[in-house]
Amino acid sequence: MTSKHAPVLIIGSGPAGYTAAIYAARAMLKPMLVAGLQQGGQLMITTDVENYPGFADPIQGPWLMEQMLKQAEHVGTDVINDIITEVDLNVRPFRAKGDSGATYTADALIIATGAQAKWLGIPSEQTFMGFGVSACATCDGFFYRGKDVAVIGGGNSAVEEALYLSNLAK
Numbered sequence: 001m002t003s004k005h006a007p008v009l010i011i012g013s014g015p016a017g018y019t020a021a022i023y024a025a026r027a028m029l030k031p032m033l034v035a036g037l038q039q040g041g042q043l044m045i046t047t048d049v050e051n052y053p054g055f056a057d058p059i060q061g062p063w064l065m066e067q068m069l070k071q072a073e074h075v076g077t078d079v080i081n082d083i084i085t086e087v088d089l090n091v092r093p094f095r096a097k098g099d100s101g102a103t104y105t106a107d108a109l110i111i112a113t114g115a116q117a118k119w120l121g122i123p124s125e126q127t128f129m130g131f132g133v134s135a136c137a138t139c140d141g142f143f144y145r146g147k148d149v150a151v152i153g154g155g156n157s158a159v160e161e162a163l164y165l166s167n168l169a170k
Contacts, residue, residue, distance in 0.1 A: 005093065007029045007106065009031070009034070009110070010112060011110070011113060013065075015068065018069065025075040025077045032106065051142070084099075084104075085098065085099050093105040093106055141164055145168050146169065149165050
C-alpha cells in the first residue's frame, strides 16, 4: 500500500477541481489531484459548450477538459488516477483512502466532486443525450428557446429547472 503527502489534496477532476489545482500550483502549493471515476467530470459527456467565455463558436466538452488537464499538469499538479472511497477530516493532516489501496494525506483538502444527474435509465435517454435530452436547464436551456420542453423529476431541483425554462421555452 502506497502513501503520498501533498500540501494540498484536490478530490475531483471537473472544471472546479482543475481550476483549484491550477491556482494552487501557481501559488507553489504543490497540489495533488485525485481524478475520480470520471476524469474530466460531466463535461466529458457534453457535446456543444456555448457558455464558456472566450469562444465565439461551440467547443466540445471533452476537448475543454483535456486542455484543463494539460494546463494543471503544466503548472505542476500531480494528477493521480484513483477513486477516493474514504476521507477522514478528524485528523491532521487530512487522510483519504483510494480504491487502489493508496493513502493520501494533505494539510489542506479541496473536495470538488461536482454533481451528477439522476437519469431515468430508459434506452432513448442515452441515444438522445446532448440531442434533445439534457440534465441542466441552466446549461442547455438556450438551445430550447421557443420550443416545447418537458421537465421530468421531483423536488426542488425539478421546480427550479422548470421555472428557469419557463422564461425561454414554450
